[in-house]
Amino acid sequence: MHETSQAKAELQGERDYVDGLYRRLDDLRAEKAEQLADVRRTQAAGSHQNRSERDAFATMYEDRLAQLNAVDDRLVFGRLDLDSGNKRYIGRIGLSDEDLRQLMVDWRAPEAGTFYQATAFERMGVRRRRHLILSRRDVVAIEDDVLDADLLGDDDSLQGEGALLAALNSRRTGQMSDIVGTIQAEQDRIIRAPLPGVTVVQGGPGTGKTAVALHRAAYLLYTHRDRLKSAGVLLVGPTDAFMKYIERVLPSLGETGVVMAGIGTLMPGIATVQETSEEAAALKGRIGMAEVIRTAVANRERVPAENKRLNVEGTMLTLTPRQVARARERARATGKPHNEARVTFVKILLRELTEQLLDKLEESSGGGNNADRSYLAEDVRSSRDVRIALNLAWMPLTPQKLVSELFSRPELLRAAAPTLSDAELAALLRPVDAPWTEADVPLLDEAAELLGDLDVSAGRDTAAREQEQKRDLANAERTLENVNASLEDSGVDGVLTAEDLAQHNAVSVTRLSAADRASGDRTWAYGHIVVDEAQELSPMQWRLLMRRCPLKSFTIVGDIAQTSSAAGSRSWQQALEPFVGERWQLEELTVNYRTPSQIAEAAVRMANAAGLVVSAPKAVREGRFSPVLDTVQDLVQSLVRAMPEELAAIDGGLLAVIAPERLLPDVRAALAPEYRDRVGTGAGGPGQDIVVISPRESKGLEFDGVVILEPQEMLDSATARVGDLYVAMTRPTQRLRVISSGEIPAGIAG
Numbered sequence: 001m002h003e004t005s006q007a008k009a010e011l012q013g014e015r016d017y018v019d020g021l022y023r024r025l026d027d028l029r030a031e032k033a034e035q036l037a038d039v040r041r042t043q044a045a046g047s048h049q050n051r052s053e054r055d056a057f058a059t060m061y062e063d064r065l066a067q068l069n070a071v072d073d074r075l076v077f078g079r080l081d082l083d084s085g086n087k088r089y090i091g092r093i094g095l096s097d098e099d100l101r102q103l104m105v106d107w108r109a110p111e112a113g114t115f116y117q118a119t120a121f122e123r124m125g126v127r128r129r130r131h132l133i134l135s136r137r138d139v140v141a142i143e144d145d146v147l148d149a150d151l152l153g154d155d156d157s158l159q160g161e162g163a164l165l166a167a168l169n170s171r172r173t174g175q176m177s178d179i180v181g182t183i184q185a186e187q188d189r190i191i192r193a194p195l196p197g198v199t200v201v202q203g204g205p206g207t208g209k210t211a212v213a214l215h216r217a218a219y220l221l222y223t224h225r226d227r228l229k230s231a232g233v234l235l236v237g238p239t240d241a242f243m244k245y246i247e248r249v250l251p252s253l254g255e256t257g258v259v260m261a262g263i264g265t266l267m268p269g270i271a272t273v274q275e276t277s278e279e280a281a282a283l284k285g286r287i288g289m290a291e292v293i294r295t296a297v298a299n300r301e302r303v304p305a306e307n308k309r310l311n312v313e314g315t316m317l318t319l320t321p322r323q324v325a326r327a328r329e330r331a332r333a334t335g336k337p338h339n340e341a342r343v344t345f346v347k348i349l350l351r352e353l354t355e356q357l358l359d360k361l362e363e364s365s366g367g368g369n370n371a372d373r374s375y376l377a378e379d380v381r382s383s384r385d386v387r388i389a390l391n392l393a394w395m396p397l398t399p400q401k402l403v404s405e406l407f408s409r410p411e412l413l414r415a416a417a418p419t420l421s422d423a424e425l426a427a428l429l430r431p432v433d434a435p436w437t438e439a440d441v442p443l444l445d446e447a448a449e450l451l452g453d454l455d456v457s458a459g460r461d462t463a464a465r466e467q468e469q470k471r472d473l474a475n476a477e478r479t480l481e482n483v484n485a486s487l488e489d490s491g492v493d494g495v496l497t498a499e500d501l502a503q504h505n506a507v508s509v510t511r512l513s514a515a516d517r518a519s520g521d522r523t524w525a526y527g528h529i530v531v532d533e534a535q536e537l538s539p540m541q542w543r544l545l546m547r548r549c550p551l552k553s554f555t556i557v558g559d560i561a562q563t564s565s566a567a568g569s570r571s572w573q574q575a576l577e578p579f580v581g582e583r584w585q586l587e588e589l590t591v592n593y594r595t596p597s598q599i600a601e602a603a604v605r606m607a608n609a610a611g612l613v614v615s616a617p618k619a620v621r622e623g624r625f626s627p628v629l630d631t632v633q634d635l636v637q638s639l640v641r642a643m644p645e646e647l648a649a650i651d652g653g654l655l656a657v658i659a660p661e662r663l664l665p666d667v668r669a670a671l672a673p674e675y676r677d678r679v680g681t682g683a684g685g686p687g688q689d690i691v692v693i694s695p696r697e698s699k700g701l702e703f704d705g706v707v708i709l710e711p712q713e714m715l716d717s718a719t720a721r722v723g724d725l726y727v728a729m730t731r732p733t734q735r736l737r738v739i740s741s742g743e744i745p746a747g748i749a750g
């Protein structure tokens with residue numbers, strides 16, 4: 001009785017405190033909304049400068065407002081009781097009252113680290129760690145870890161479902177949520193690892209690799225804002241569906257400054273589809289492709305086999321192979337990329353041809369010609385014959401043109417890739433207008449590096465462009481300076497410290513640079529790159545990413561056992577050695593938070609029976625269901641019959657039907673009459689609680705229930721990999737059903 005009333009009082013105490021935090025949040029929001037409205041009301045005073053200032057203010061207030069809105073749900077999640085007697089609340093952002101007294105610490109701040117790291121063995125000055133479990137704004141439960149033995153036995157330690165298990169058992173929505181309230185110690189160590197260098201995080205399915213990658217990005221931006229504000233952080237994932245699945249996590253952590261990109265979108269202006277030919281994907285991923293592209297570019301700098309006769313305003317000139325070869329040598333010696341070196345090539349030959357024209361005219365006029373040299377140069381330059389001859393010898397090229405011609409013209413491909421077999425060449429050849437694939441992106445990027453700027457070759461004035469850029473930059477800088485000054489004058493709001501102010505500016509700068517400019521700029525050098533599902537990357541994709549971060553500061557997360565791409569890695573060592581040698585560090589995650597033990601064990605048994613070496617993380621919980629295995633005659637009809645039972649078992653949760661690619665249309669057609677708009681793809685969308693996807697599409701995603709069709713086919717067919725079935729089996733958080741028209745693969749039944 002006494003215990004219950006004490007528990008109630010504790011809970012009430014927390015509710016009161018949390019109410020206070022929300023009041024503060026609401027006040028700040030109202031303040032920001034008002035400031036934003038004020039700025040918007042202000043008439044744009046004439047000058048460009050004033051308008052940019054107003055825009056910069058507006059952007060800053062919008063950002064802050066968006067941040068305050070995004071952290072509303074479960075704003076606070078922890079409390080530390082310290083040896084000093086102080087209490088410290090831990091939440092999504094830092095909050096202080098009007099007098100700058102700290103009300104809540106940002107989870108990324110150093111003082112919050114002990115919330116995740118302290119244990120009974122190493123208390124780190126913490127007596128008690130309290131989890132506050134909120135539903136929206138309400139504190140629904142509190143749960144204490146008592147670390148100080150002296151406190152044990154006190155009756156005020158409270159019961160309740162563990163915060164972690166509550167999170168793990170909650171229904172999936174098709175959108176990943178953050179884990180900020182329940183980050184585990186082994187995860188926290190990786191999230192807070194130092195910025196420089198390459199950290200590889202290897203972990204089996206469901207160990208929180210994606211979660212760790214996202215929280216690390218947020219942590220780095222917070223902790224190293226100064227270093228990362230202008231360079232930015234890039235987060236790369238495998239597919240668009242996956243990027244959509246994770247897109248809300250960073251905003252919910254109050255971060256908008258990370259550029260998120262699917263691996264197929266890293267070439268600005270190029271839309272890609274998936275590479276359907278496994279062989280082509282594997283070939284394009286090989287590191288040797290860099291040499292193929294290099295040769296392809298060099299082969300477009302051609303010396304003609306014989307003399308060329310060129311008509312310039314009625315006078316016939318001769319261009320010799322020797323002349324072209326010499327000009328090519330000198331142009332290449334500049335070390336500039338193809339399009340830029342072309343300027344030198346063209347200049348040399350135009351000068352030589354102008355000399356020749358002058359000589360000829362003098363000859364024909366018996367020495368009496370006194371035509372102006374600059375007119376003659378212009379005649380040479382504008383001669384059609386000259387233009388054709390120079391272009392044939394050294395064509396200005398875009399990466400798109402180079403690569404599309406390379407893969408559509410057998411003679412070009414053979415010349416650039418002399419070591420490839422006929423079968424390999426055939427696998428690469430395709431129509432000139434075929435859509436770009438993900439595997440083309442690193443080749444286009446390689447080509448862009450070697451070709452350089454087309455504008456230069458097209459004669460656009462470099463100096464003028466540089467001037468323009470300088471002016472833009474100066475404008476942006478001046479604007480920011482003014483924003484700073486005026487903010488200081490106006491005292492902003494009570495919560496903003498000088499540090500916050502710097503952060504806000506950083507966000508604005510990031511807006512101007514990293515987010516907007518970086519994602520549209522192929523040559524952008526990021527301060528840090530986080531790569532998820534990194535086992536899928538081909539050597540050429542690694543090469544591209546390494547170029548995007550010259551400092552080689554990377555967080556790489558993945559699971560070698562889940563590799564399904566034909567060009568992906570078989571070992572981290574093999575993947576990274578060519579780029580960073582031995583200079584990378586391996587961290588491992590060992591606990592599976594997603595899949596109940598009965599299902600996780602079945603997946604590991606299957607993988608082992610099929611000869612796949614997997615790291616088998618320990619499942620953190622047991623589920624309510626063992627895998628259900630059906631051997632049936634009529635596959636798709638059996639699925640239709642099983643659907644009601646599966647949907648009921650997960651009680652309104654999200655169900656994925658994972659089937660080999662060839663079956664997907666039939667499965668969708670069979671489900672359509674009954675389930676209509678409820679059936680989607682990827683991780684599902686609004687109103688969609690059923691998705692029909694291939695094993696590859698399921699990568700990185702998770703669902704309450706999963707039904708796998710024809711598992712043996714995921715192991716057997718020509719393009720299948722053991723990893724595919726392993727990935728599919730490790731997607732559910734509650735329940736797995738396997739339906740097969742043949743044998744159920746060895747190991748699953750146990």
Ligand SMILES: Nc1ncnc2c1ncn2[C@@H]1O[C@H](COP(=O)(O)OP(=O)(O)OP(=O)(O)O)[C@@H](O)[C@H]1O
Nearest residue numbers: 179182183184205206207208209210211593594700
């Ligand atoms: N500390 C944690 N607290 C609460 N939930 C967690 C925690 N760690 C992981 N999870 C949850 O476990 C699930 C699996 O996490 P995540 O998707 O990051 O794993 P993964 O290692 O990337 O998996 P896979 O390689 O199979 O795609 C997610 O629902 C995630 O929110």
